[in-house]
Amino acid sequence: MKLALVVRTDLGMGRGKIAAQVAHAAVTAVLESRDADVAAWIGQGQPKVVLKVTTGQELLALARQARADGLLAEVIHDAGRTQVEPGTVTCCAIGPADSDRVDRVTAGLPLL
């Protein structure tokens, strides 16, 4: 099992802002996923990987591809109180799901 967290790097977000957005995505993914998937993922120690894309379009295309492959994809829109405009797409969670299925969608994306 694996949870992929994919962050836009073109917004100039600082490391604290990135961490908050990624945490938001991870929490949302856990709340929206099936209990069995969450339990299996937690049982393996919550494996996660943090990856990057360079544009919002790339992020949304990735989420569409994940959903087309039957994966849960949670796109986070920032409230915009700090650093970015309200509603800005900042990151996306894919999974938690079988690692192979997540890897098929995120293959080639570099680590953040």
Add this chain to the structure above:
Amino acid sequence: MKLALVVRTDLGMGRGKIAAQVAHAAVTAVLESRDADVAAWIGQGQPKVVLKVTTGQELLALARQARADGLLAEVIHDAGRTQVEPGTVTCCAIGPADSDRVDRVTAGLPLL
């Protein structure tokens, strides 16, 4: 409501590593908290703040203080597959709880 996520800065973790550790802390806090607290926090849009301390001792003292004040404090020990030694304390989640109660423990800590 607020969830505070407090990160050690003395380990030299990169931004992706920090994001993964903070996400781990946030997910663990949500899973271990009372449903009513989680629901109230989610209903307000998952407010969170990412703060920093400079040593592991400071992080553990903060967690002890939070627990003494009746707050949930989840200390994350890294699996140590990358960047830090296995078992290293990397970050801590405090809450989600009433903002005033969280602020009382984390007052004075700088943003990450």
